[in-house]
Amino acid sequence: MKSKKIIILDDHTLFLKGMELILKEYCPNCDIYTYQSIKKLKHDRLNLRKFDLLVSDIELPDEDTFSFFSLLKENYPRLPILIVSMHKKNAIIKKCKAIGIEGYLLKHEDQQLTKAITTILSGKEYFSKTIVDFCKQTNNINENLSLREEEIIKLIAKGHPNQKIALILTLSVETIKTHKRNIKLKLNLKSTSDIIDFAKNNYLL
Incomplete structure (x- = not known):
C-alpha cells in the first residue's frame, strides 16, 4: 500500500500498540499517529485534512465520541473513520451509520483490520460480517x-x-x-x- 497518514485512537495501551504494529507491518511507509484520548489529539492541532484515515474505539473516557465524530464529519468529510470496538450493540452501530462512519469491526476481529482499511481507503464501506448479520437479525426482531x-x-x-x-x-x-x-x-x-x-x-x- 502507498504511504498514508493514519490516526489510531484507543485508550487501551496494549490494543493501541497492537494495532500500531499491525499497521506498520502492513504499510511500512505509512505515518501512524497514536492517541489515547480525544483531548490529546485535539491538543496536537493536527491538520486533519492531510490524513487518510482515523481508526478509533467508540468509547473513550474524556469526551462524547459521537459528538466528536459528528464534528469530524462536518469539518472533515473526506476523512474516513473505522470503528474498532468491543461493543456489539445495535443502537451504537445504527448511530455510527447515521453519522456517516465508514466501517465497524469488533476488537476480536483484528485479523480483518488490514482488509477493512484497504476497503475504506478505496472509497467503500466495511462492516464485518458479524456486524452485518447481527444488525439484520436485530432489525428483524425490532420490526x-x-x-x-x-x-x-x-x-x-x-x-x-x-x-x-x-x-x-x-x-x-x-x-x-x-x-x-x-x-x-x-x-x-x-x-x-x-x-x-x-x-x-x-x-x-
Missing part, C-alpha cells in the same frame, strides 16, 4: 414491535414502574401490563430485567 411497545420498553429501561408509565402515556395500568406481556412474547423474554437488557442493546437511552 415486530409497535411504536407504543418501543416507547414502553424505553420507559421500563429508565426504571419507571407500571404506574408511572401509565401516567406518562395516559393509559391504564392494565393496558401497560398487557403491553409488557406482548413485548415479552414477541421478543421471547422472561422478565423485566430481560426487557432492560434488550433496551440497552437496541436504543441509546
Whole structure:
C-alpha cells in the first residue's frame, strides 16, 4: 500500500500498540499517529485534512465520541473513520451509520483490520460480517414491535414502574401490563430485567 497518514485512537495501551504494529507491518511507509484520548489529539492541532484515515474505539473516557465524530464529519468529510470496538450493540452501530462512519469491526476481529482499511481507503464501506448479520437479525426482531411497545420498553429501561408509565402515556395500568406481556412474547423474554437488557442493546437511552 502507498504511504498514508493514519490516526489510531484507543485508550487501551496494549490494543493501541497492537494495532500500531499491525499497521506498520502492513504499510511500512505509512505515518501512524497514536492517541489515547480525544483531548490529546485535539491538543496536537493536527491538520486533519492531510490524513487518510482515523481508526478509533467508540468509547473513550474524556469526551462524547459521537459528538466528536459528528464534528469530524462536518469539518472533515473526506476523512474516513473505522470503528474498532468491543461493543456489539445495535443502537451504537445504527448511530455510527447515521453519522456517516465508514466501517465497524469488533476488537476480536483484528485479523480483518488490514482488509477493512484497504476497503475504506478505496472509497467503500466495511462492516464485518458479524456486524452485518447481527444488525439484520436485530432489525428483524425490532420490526415486530409497535411504536407504543418501543416507547414502553424505553420507559421500563429508565426504571419507571407500571404506574408511572401509565401516567406518562395516559393509559391504564392494565393496558401497560398487557403491553409488557406482548413485548415479552414477541421478543421471547422472561422478565423485566430481560426487557432492560434488550433496551440497552437496541436504543441509546
